[in-house]
Amino acid sequence: MARDSIVILGAGIIGLDVAIELSKRGYGKYVTVIAEHLPGDTSIDYTSPWAGANFSGISGGDANALRWDRAGYTLMMEMIDKKVTEARYLEKTESTEYWDEMPQPDKIQSMTEYLRDLVIIPKSELPKAVAFGIKFTTVTINAPAHCQHLKTLLSEPEYGSVPFIRRRASRLQDAFLSENTKLVFNCIGNSAITLSGVSDAKCYPTRGQILLVKAPSVKQNIMRHGNGYETYVIPRPLSDGSVILGGYMQKGNSFPNVKEEETKSILQRTGELLPVLLNGEVEIIGAVVGLRPSREGGARVEQERISDKIVIHNYGAGGTGFQAGIGMAVDAVDLAAESLKELNQKSML
Template sequence: MGRSIVIVGAGVIGLDVALLLAEQGYGPCITVVAEHLPGDTSINYTSPWAGANFSAISGGDANALRWDKYGYEHMLKLAEEHGTEACISKTPSFEYWDELPSPTKIESMAEYLKDFRILSLSDIPEGCQFGVSFTTITVNAPRYIQYLYGVLQEQYGVQFVRRKLPSIEAAFTDVSTKVVFNCTGNGARHLPGVEDVRSYPTRGQILLTRAPQIVKNVMRHGKDYETYIIPRPQSSGNVILGGYMQKGVSTGDTFSSESDSIVERTTTLLPELLTPGMEILAAFSGLRPSREGGARVERTNIQLEDSRDGIIVHNYGAGGTGFQAGLGMARDAVGAVEDVLSRLSREKSRL
């Protein structure tokens, strides 16, 4: 039964799918196949480079709002129960907008965000039209995915295989495979059998700094930029500063001019960074797996070369919201194959 469920991709999106399935008892049935695994670094492996936090950066469409709410509630619980080992933390957050967000977005946030409060104009930066404060979740991205990696293997018996697949169909090599979850992120654009032309990278550059005096999350959402300050849990005072949202840019290079801009914007937004001072440790860039029209969570069928029918659940394209939307996306992805999972449960019970 070990290859009944194959998940292609071991970023936070694939790990979230594995986690939800494992919590339902399918751990020994799951094999995660990926070119890169937690602990690796590559420009083609996005999750370790993330800020990461729960923020209002997501869209205002129904799916994004629903995924955000589900993800927030579950990660808040995780922070309360396993925050130290998972390297996630509840953190005060202040977010500002240069342009007023939609009423739907504001109403949705107010419904579930803990300690949510709309700020007065006198309490927000000059040039902003709207601001809120609430309790957010900040995430030490590389250590968090390593935590999930360990839990999935040690607690749930999930198998991991390091392999770059030549096509999505190759995930069905084992005849016992019933369903494949395609969580390939940026790989979805070029992976044979998927080749989604709507997929594209959105490059970001961040600075890893040491500023232990910063214990709050601060973000400014502009029309064509994002500025953010995210303290990194369990890191001895490290803080992530960003950033950039460069659609269609795929270089992993970093640029001093962009680092200078990040420092200027973040210290203007939060002058406490300079008191008593911060140390810049490194600059990094990452490629958010974005998609025109939003993330794709969809069940499809393919005809395999040996005449079997293959069931694929596509689950990718979250852009910069993978850590907060991933669990909600995973719930929809898993829900799309409830019939397959029910049959699998019956087969397990007969063994």
Template sequence: MARDSIVILGQVLAGIIGLNVALELAKRGYGQHITVIGRELPGDSNVDYTSPWAGANFSGISGTDPNALRWDRAGYLALMGLIERGAEEAKFLAKTESTEYWDEQPSAEKIKSVTEYLRDVKVTPEADLPGGVSFGLSFTTITLNAPAHCLHLKSLLSRPEYGSIKFERRAVNALEDAFLSPKTKIVFNCIGNAAKTMPGVQDAKCYPTRGQIVLAKAPAVKQNVMRHGKDYETYIIPRPLSDSTVILGGYLQKGDSDGRVREEESRSILRRTGELLPVLKQNDTRILKVAVGFRPSRETGARVEREEIQGRTVVHNYGAGGTGYQAGMGMAQDAVDLAQEVLGQLPVSKL
């Protein structure tokens, strides 16, 4: 049996997008055919490996195009289903009370879409909105402990019942190099920010979106709170099973590739999050770390698309920006669906 019949290419990361594709394939019985390759793997720390530093929740941060709305819905329902079934994949996921605010009124399409499937959704009365806020929504969100979840998925996927998926640290300089042998039938291209420059892809629509976060220990924080501004994002996201740590953010700086921590931004994050949720100002809040990462963004939205290159099949799956954790499972479902004709040539072994 060829373990490189299916290759999932992460290039500078085997992050949440690639892991979700591996999980979807394993659930459909193809785990025994998969090799996941990447220069960085779960457990690593690198400014280009953004997955560990994500706030990792379901939120209204995504766009309003039909694909984004559809992937959000699929992702929320899939993650919620894992939690409610007590699935092993849900170990580092949690249902969490959430309140989100928008400085500018979100589109009617956005509101209609999310209120159809979010749990416990309520529109915030106008009298209860903070100053400068036009719209608010409360609901039950899903929060994830990002680094622990990625490590846990890698561990699960390596088990025999998932197909003993192989994870290999490997630097790939061009898309064609991901076809590891003549037996490789398909490559899932999940290379994130590398899509802009990698030969064989070179997608000019791709760009990094810089973010800076503060990781804090804050035992008083039990809820998710976000404020979507015109040119900023403020968020407070508790991490499940993390000894009361929370992600405080943040920034969405399009095209900014400066990996240095900016002290003035840390101060701004602490000020904004403290105003949004005053319990953060209690004495038991303690800063643990400040980190910078680059969300793999793309003009017109993420690319989930099949392409034949010199007679070989590639399914592109990148450009999710800051929505990889919430939309990634929906994107993975679409990516694997696109590959079904090729996958049908391989024997399956159901979970």
């Protein structure tokens, strides 16, 4: 097989997770990643660095979302336990989550089966207007550092010396770099809306605004899932006391600029959720906007055959890319099993 036998289009957390999964299965040396934006960039069009990021109950209750959540949580916890290299910027953190409306029974049942140290909070202890709450051990992630770390690992011989090429694709066909390219993983994020050859009408951006602050006394993750809003406090591992405060989930909104009134709302809501934020030590480092790559009906992970070539679509995770991405990557690479087998056989000829 040639170096560009397998191409990953997109270098956000979804594309990076696919690259890691391929590397683990021995295909790293046949992979090339092409993307307009790479880890380290800070463009509004590059979502992953702006994420909280953590494992939470923010995802939907459909079967795929529940399965990807479970896989992501279980695998990340195992990575931390085993102290594997990929888990450098992952950390176990105490977490409390509240819902203003009762989650679906399937979601509650699923969470009780795998979340570590899970406690369902008695109704008598819930804040006013909260219908359901849990405490458990979650995973928090230093999103920008984690993405850069994965890129660095993938560039090393042990992972396949995967090359990253900065290139903007205007059509899906651009991902087929040469006649050698037989398999493409389409991890294009928000560009799935406009990319020729994909143009998925079910996709839309979900705007979020967050604050990056210094708050060294914050050691816990806490979230409140409301009707039309999300409030969250997420400490960043290995960041010298940095914390993400949020936020917003504005469907179909792609306004790129920070809004001062939203900054004030975030500070008020997170202070009410975690009063330690009102102790005077919080220093605002910056406010940023990110556009989550969302999709009606949930993420798309499926195979498409184009002549004698295969595309594995893997996009539309919305705000769950860091928690669901590993499970999605496993499914995506599994879908390519026959193509990978054929490529492997050719490489031995």
